[in-house]
Every structure is written in structure tokens, then in C-alpha cells.
Amino acid sequence: MRIIFKTDYMQDLRPWKDGYQLSLYLLLIAAAIVAPFVFDAFFLGELTNVLIWALAGLGLMVLTGHTGQASLGHAAFLALGCYANIILVEAGVPFLIAFPLAGIITGLVGMVIAIPALRLHGIYLAIATMAMSILADDIIVLTEHWTGGVGGKYAPPVNVFGIDVDRWGTPKAFYYLVLGVTILVTLGYINLLRSPLGRSFIAVRDSEVSAQAMGIDVARTKAISFGISCAVTGLAGALMGLFAGAFNNETFSVVISIQLLMMIVIGGLGSIHGAFFGAIIIGFLPQFLSISKEWVGALVGGSNVAIPGLEFGIFGMILIMFILFEPMGIYGRWLKIRTWFELFPFYRKDMFKRQKSYLKTERLR
Amino acid sequence: MSLLELENVTLKFGGLTAVDNLSFSVEEGEVFAIVGPNGAGKSTVFNLISRFYTPVTGSIRFDGHDLLKEKSSRVADFGVARTFQNIELFEQATVLENLLVGRHRHRGSNFLTELFFTPSVRKQELQSRHFVEEIIDFLDLQAYREKRIAGLPYGVRKVVEVARALATDPKLLLLDEPASGLSVEETTDMRWWIDDIRRQMGITVLMVEHDMGLVSGVSDRVLAMADGARLALGTPTEVQSDPAVIEAYLGKAS
Amino acid sequence: MDILQLLISGLANGCVYGLIALGFVLIYKATEAVNFAQGDFMMLGAFVTIGLTNANYMGLPFWIAVPISIAIMALLGYLLDRFVIRFMFGESQTAVVILTIALGFVIRFFAGVIWGHEPQSLQSPFAGKEVAFGGLVLGMEDVAVIVVTILLTWGLYEFFNRTKLGLAMQGASQNQLAAYYMGVPVKRVQGFIWALAGGVACIAGILFAAKGAVDPNTGLMGIKAFAAAVIGGFGSLPGALAGGLIVGVIEPFASRYIAAGYSQVAPYALLLAVLIFRPHGLFSQVRVKKV
Numbered sequence: 001m002r003i004i005f006k007t008d009y010m011q012d013l014r015p016w017k018d019g020y021q022l023s024l025y026l027l028l029i030a031a032a033i034v035a036p037f038v039f040d041a042f043f044l045g046e047l048t049n050v051l052i053w054a055l056a057g058l059g060l061m062v063l064t065g066h067t068g069q070a071s072l073g074h075a076a077f078l079a080l081g082c083y084a085n086i087i088l089v090e091a092g093v094p095f096l097i098a099f100p101l102a103g104i105i106t107g108l109v110g111m112v113i114a115i116p117a118l119r120l121h122g123i124y125l126a127i128a129t130m131a132m133s134i135l136a137d138d139i140i141v142l143t144e145h146w147t148g149g150v151g152g153k154y155a156p157p158v159n160v161f162g163i164d165v166d167r168w169g170t171p172k173a174f175y176y177l178v179l180g181v182t183i184l185v186t187l188g189y190i191n192l193l194r195s196p197l198g199r200s201f202i203a204v205r206d207s208e209v210s211a212q213a214m215g216i217d218v219a220r221t222k223a224i225s226f227g228i229s230c231a232v233t234g235l236a237g238a239l240m241g242l243f244a245g246a247f248n249n250e251t252f253s254v255v256i257s258i259q260l261l262m263m264i265v266i267g268g269l270g271s272i273h274g275a276f277f278g279a280i281i282i283g284f285l286p287q288f289l290s291i292s293k294e295w296v297g298a299l300v301g302g303s304n305v306a307i308p309g310l311e312f313g314i315f316g317m318i319l320i321m322f323i324l325f326e327p328m329g330i331y332g333r334w335l336k337i338r339t340w341f342e343l344f345p346f347y348r349k350d351m352f353k354r355q356k357s358y359l360k361t362e363r364l365r
Numbered sequence: 366m367s368l369l370e371l372e373n374v375t376l377k378f379g380g381l382t383a384v385d386n387l388s389f390s391v392e393e394g395e396v397f398a399i400v401g402p403n404g405a406g407k408s409t410v411f412n413l414i415s416r417f418y419t420p421v422t423g424s425i426r427f428d429g430h431d432l433l434k435e436k437s438s439r440v441a442d443f444g445v446a447r448t449f450q451n452i453e454l455f456e457q458a459t460v461l462e463n464l465l466v467g468r469h470r471h472r473g474s475n476f477l478t479e480l481f482f483t484p485s486v487r488k489q490e491l492q493s494r495h496f497v498e499e500i501i502d503f504l505d506l507q508a509y510r511e512k513r514i515a516g517l518p519y520g521v522r523k524v525v526e527v528a529r530a531l532a533t534d535p536k537l538l539l540l541d542e543p544a545s546g547l548s549v550e551e552t553t554d555m556r557w558w559i560d561d562i563r564r565q566m567g568i569t570v571l572m573v574e575h576d577m578g579l580v581s582g583v584s585d586r587v588l589a590m591a592d593g594a595r596l597a598l599g600t601p602t603e604v605q606s607d608p609a610v611i612e613a614y615l616g617k618a619s
Numbered sequence: 620m621d622i623l624q625l626l627i628s629g630l631a632n633g634c635v636y637g638l639i640a641l642g643f644v645l646i647y648k649a650t651e652a653v654n655f656a657q658g659d660f661m662m663l664g665a666f667v668t669i670g671l672t673n674a675n676y677m678g679l680p681f682w683i684a685v686p687i688s689i690a691i692m693a694l695l696g697y698l699l700d701r702f703v704i705r706f707m708f709g710e711s712q713t714a715v716v717i718l719t720i721a722l723g724f725v726i727r728f729f730a731g732v733i734w735g736h737e738p739q740s741l742q743s744p745f746a747g748k749e750v751a752f753g754g755l756v757l758g759m760e761d762v763a764v765i766v767v768t769i770l771l772t773w774g775l776y777e778f779f780n781r782t783k784l785g786l787a788m789q790g791a792s793q794n795q796l797a798a799y800y801m802g803v804p805v806k807r808v809q810g811f812i813w814a815l816a817g818g819v820a821c822i823a824g825i826l827f828a829a830k831g832a833v834d835p836n837t838g839l840m841g842i843k844a845f846a847a848a849v850i851g852g853f854g855s856l857p858g859a860l861a862g863g864l865i866v867g868v869i870e871p872f873a874s875r876y877i878a879a880g881y882s883q884v885a886p887y888a889l890l891l892a893v894l895i896f897r898p899h900g901l902f903s904q905v906r907v908k909k910v
Binding site: 070116119120122123124126127128130131132134138254258261265309310312313314316320327 | 653703706707710711712713714716717718720721722723724725727728729731736835842845846849883884887888890891894895
Binding site: 009010012013188191192194195196197198199200202203205206207209210211212213214215216217218224270 | 446468469494
């Protein structure tokens, strides 16, 4: 049983509670740094993929998890970041400038889009962003001159501080690039959450009227949240494009938008951990399925049958289970398990019980 | 000059007149209560001051500012804090986080300094925390500091809402039915707190309340309303003995 | 005459959208939940009917198969509410949306496993028959679609606005607790409405499969139907149908008069425009949350 005694306000201001927790996170980062020397190129690629998804998840988490605005259209911003980055690089802008610029462009576009979208609430915002994501597909085809349309584009190799970074040629360098970006974004995210802006996001999520009464400009806060969210998603999109090597209008379809939202729900809405947990599920589920399919195939003695849609089917079932039994996602479950160990043997089942309330309409006649 | 002045304010929802040509003013340092039967337009007056609604005619002035020219979120910046009749807390955040949101109007940092959590942001956060801790002490919320709102009992939530409003360091505190749903002991506590808020903190209080015991115990002046209009205005005893008020509550003696 | 032909086929398509949209609105009206799997319900309904009717499956007569499959889908809707949706009581709308999107994935997966991924058509008595009105030659299935849709919308509209149960359902959606106090069996009402939505989805599926071919991904059409429901104004049954018709008509006209690619773009562009300028739909009144 571990009890944290608080003697100083700084303990609540620091991102970690005590030295024990800090050392755990440092250990995790150390493990991530040595990973390329332990794993083979294939697994490293998978790990890179997970980190990119986590980055995209962090982007959506700002908007959906912390500001409470569900977006089913973030694939459009992934696409925007990806194309902006590649077009800039092709125009001769060094990657180190093009990459953050791609994020900033995506963020600004996101903010502009947010202005009309701000009038929409809940489900209406979700459907509007979804429509946007569907339209993005067509816009890419229509602006063929820049985007290469259906034919798509190929990601050129990029150069960071004189080191060639390429998904296939130098997977280790690419991994470190992604890891570095992810860590920086995560640190920035943590900083925002412990500052007034992060708290105003949560305020807007939980009660718009009282946020307003506390002096928070709701529309402005939502627009900023949209902007940050889209900027981070744009960065993830740029990395995703480099990772995929080739992409066209279908790479960032509306299905990716949906998948991204589901990912952070499984991981746990409203927590940074959730984005990472969700990305791990998304990244490793296909591998896990193909391995278990082989295993079942060997067991039954039949051949290796391909079942189309299996991945999404399983994914859907996992999601339903989580929403029904653990709405706080994997992070929520993780908190419970941790608390159980920390308080052993005093854990009570109702410690995390949520109050259920009757639904009251938001519509008025 | 009065701290808050409403002059000839009228608000209509469709054909219904919710507030009818209402004028009153709240002086600095007093506790001013609004009473009246359900549907009299008491909470609507609060929502007008918070700028959730815009009146058809009239003016609302606070501390030299014309509130009708401002956005809803600016009202708090001038020093008006409020609670809500049906408790509008940030459910998924802790008590401490709720109170810290109250400090938002004193934010001196911007997006970039917060992104890097510069020493100035750190200093501001420590100051906010210090201020909030004083309010936690004042309202005896120490035991709930790290608890999430979602699991708290009703009575505690009511207090947290007052605490969050106080965290904004207001000049005027609007309390919308602070004692509704509270037990007798809790109501007594609330009464002492309101008294202390006025005397120790020097904050002017405007409240809507049904509990006449609480109203006559703490308020200097009382406004009685019915159907959106002013019935009577005066000390608690004067208002309670006003024939128009008695009629509105009990009906006409036939 | 050409335009008229285009209009009629657009209207027939629009009716199918309208019927799916009707399912969305039914559930929204009664429970304030949004069932994103409605399109997949439609697809499943189509496959169930194909499984019962088509010669290569069970080969039952069409008019016997139809009521059976409607009953199956209604039962499925009821069971879904009983064992999944009911646990979401009091959760946020967004949670229900995500749940039903996931449900759509699962339904598509199972439909693919059972009936395969090849497009299939329903062998209906209307197939290939034509009706002539003056100089206008219409496919029998188009006429059937339009007639059935109008009848169904009218029936549901009357049900909601005239019968006690229909009014109870509207009450249940707006304040569950108050509805309980007034003696409305909220849970049973909710189960019934999901069953009803399942049945309506099945009818939409039958009509769709009679006109064209279905495969598991047809369920994604639900997104377009949802757009239609929003365009028409969520919460209004005639609005849903109107939205469906608008989307159905706008598609062929956009591809005819702008460019081929625009038939996909037009409905969503319209949706965005509607959301921005009339956020609550073309045929609906504005609502605000009260403090």
C-alpha cells in the first residue's frame, strides 16, 4: 500500500506525483530509446506505426477527450498535414521547417473550420465533421494539380540534421524522429493540462454555461482547442505520409476518422494515457489476429482462410464491450487495477462507481 | 452610485413576458434577496445579469460598465460570480480543479507560455492555488479537495459551487437558491457563510431564495417579485407584511 | 421527359434514403439516441429477406418471406435494445453514437461471413416489370418503393401524433424521469421503438434489394441517409422523408449537370450548408438548452 503525503503545492503542479512515478516514466522512455537495438526492422516498423497513431490520438484527445467535441472527421486533417508537408518538401523547403509548418497550416485551417462548426453541438458536430471527411476525399481528387489526385504521391526521403530519414532505408532514424515528436507533443500537452487553458477545455466540456459564468469565452476556447487538435493531427498526418511512402485520396478516408475516434474511446477518453493505450490496440490488433488465425488454422488443420472484415468486426466487438463495461477505457481499467494494488486489501468495488442519471432532453420546445 | 443597477428591464419569450419593466439597484456591501413564487422570473433576472439573455428594453449597469454591451464571458471579468439553481459544476473534474477554473479571469499567461510552462506560469499557478486553498479552508472543503464532483453528495456540491464562485474573487456574488435541497444544519451553515462572505470578504451578495428564515436572517433588503414585475422592496419585515406580497403567496382573502 | 425520368429514379432512390432516415428519426424521437447502425440494419434486413426468398437459399414465396423477415428484424431490434442499448441508460449521446458505429462494424462482419461479399439481388415479383404512365415508362420496383414509403411515413406520422403510445414515446424522450412518474413504461416503450426501427429498416432493405444489389458494405449507405435525416431536420418524420428525397434527387442531377464525380459530393456539401445556416435542419424549429 502506497500513500502519497502532500506537503507542497508543487507536488500537484509537477506532472508526476512522486519520485517513484517519475522513475517509472523515465524507465519507459529509456525502454523506448533502446527499442531499436532490441527489435527487428519489422517490429520496429510496427512500433513506429503505433507511435504515429498515438500522436494522432493525442490530437483528437485534445478536442474530444478534453474539450468534449466529438469529431468524426480528423482524417481530413491527417490528409491536410500529410499533403502540406510533402508539397512543401517537394518545393524545396527543408523538412525541419516544412514539418512544423505543416502542423501550423493544419491548425490554422482547423481553427477557420471551427468557426462555423462551433455553432453545432454534440451529434451535429460529429456529423458535420464526418461530412467534411467524406468531402476531403473528393477535394483531393479535384485538386489533382497539387495532390496528384487518384494517382497519389510518393513521399520523398527527408533529411534531418544531415541524417537521411527514410521508413525503409533507415528505419531506426525514422523511429527516433517519430519518438522525438511524440515525446515533445506529449510534454506540451501535459503542460497545457496543468495550466488555465487546459482547465478551460475541461470546463467547456463539462458545462458550457458555468464556464461562461467563470469568464471563459466558450467559442474562443473551442476554436483554440480545434486549432491545437488539428495541428497535432496534422503532424501525425505528415509522419503517416512518410511512413506509408505512397498515398492518395483513399489513404485518409472517413473510415480512418472513425477508427481514430474509436481508438481514443477504447484507450480512455480524457486522458493522455488513453491515446497511447488505444494506439497499441489499433497497431497490434491486425498482427495479433493474423497470428491467432494461423494458430487456429493449425489447430483445426484447415488452411489459412482469409476472412474479410474480421479486423473491423473484432474491433467493433472490443469497442462495444468497453463502452458497456468500462466506459473509461483501458486507462480506466488500469487505474482500477493500480488502485487495487496500492490500497490492498482495502479496495472497494464502488470506489469508481459513477452516478447514473436519468436522461433529460437538451431540446426545448 | 450603486454597484448593480437594473433599469426598466423587460424580457419576453415569445408572447410571455418573463421580466416586466423591472428596476432595482444593489448597493455595495449589502445582502440583497429576491423572493417570489415559482415562475416569478427570479432566476431569469440572474440570467439577464449573466448575459445569457438579452432584454428587449432597459439597461443593466455594473460598477460603471454597461453589461448589455458585453459578451457573457466578460461579465465575470468585471467581478460578477454566480451559482446555479440546478448546480452546474464540472462533473468530471476534482473539487480543486473546479475552484482553479474560477481563477480563470486572473489568467495572465497565454498559449505559448503555458505550452512551455514557463516560470511565470508556475508562479501564477502557485498563487492561484494559494488563493483557492484559502477558500477551501473558509468553506471547510478540505476533505473533498481531490474528490471528483461526480461522486459528491448534493449538499457538498452546493458548497463547492459557492466556493468556485468565490475563487473568482468577485465584487458581486449571485446565489441562485443557495439553500434549496439542503438540510436544516446545512442551511444554518450556509447562513453563516453568507454573513461571513459579506462581512469578512466584503463581497456584495445578491441571492434568490425561497427559505424566508434564511432571507430574513441575512439580507438587508428584499425584493419581492410576481409575474416578472416588482411587488415590494424593503427590509425583510416590511416585505413580509406587505399586503401585495401576502396576496401573491396566499391568494386574496375572500 | 428526360428530366422527369431522372427525377422519378432519383425520387425512388430518395425513398430508400428516406426510409433509413425514418429509422434514425424514430429512435431519436423516442430515446434521443442516434443509431448509426441503421444503415447496417437495412443491409441485414435485405440479406435476411434474400436468404428466405432467393432460389439459391431457402426459396420461400416472396409474400411469405417478407413478413417473416420483418418480424426477424423487429425481434433483433428489440433484443439489441434489451441486451445492449438499455445499459447505456443515462449515458451521453456521443457514447451511444460510438456504440452503434461499432455495432455497424460487427453487423457488417457477420453479414459478410454468412452471405459473402458478392453483391446480390432480391428475387421479387416486381423485378423487370414496367408500368407506363402516358409516355413515361417506370420500373415496377420504383413505383413500389415510392408507394410503400409514402404509406409508411404517413402511418408512422399518424401513430406518433394521434395515438396514446406515440405521444407517450415523445414524452419518454424528453424527460425520462417525468415520463416514469406519469406512468409511461419507459423501458418497454424504448424496446418497442427499437423493434419498430428494425422493421422499418427491413422494409427499406427489401425495397433496396429489389431495385439493385446489396453487399455488406451497403450498410455504409446509412451515413448518407443520416445526412438526409439531418438535412430534413432531426426529430421530424416528414422532414426525414423530405431530406431523403432531396438527397436522392440531388445525386443524379449533380452528376448529370455538373460532373460525374459530384454525385458523391453534392449531398454532403448540402449537409454542411444546412448545418451551418440552419443547424437544426430545413424543417425544424431551433432549440436552446435552458439553465
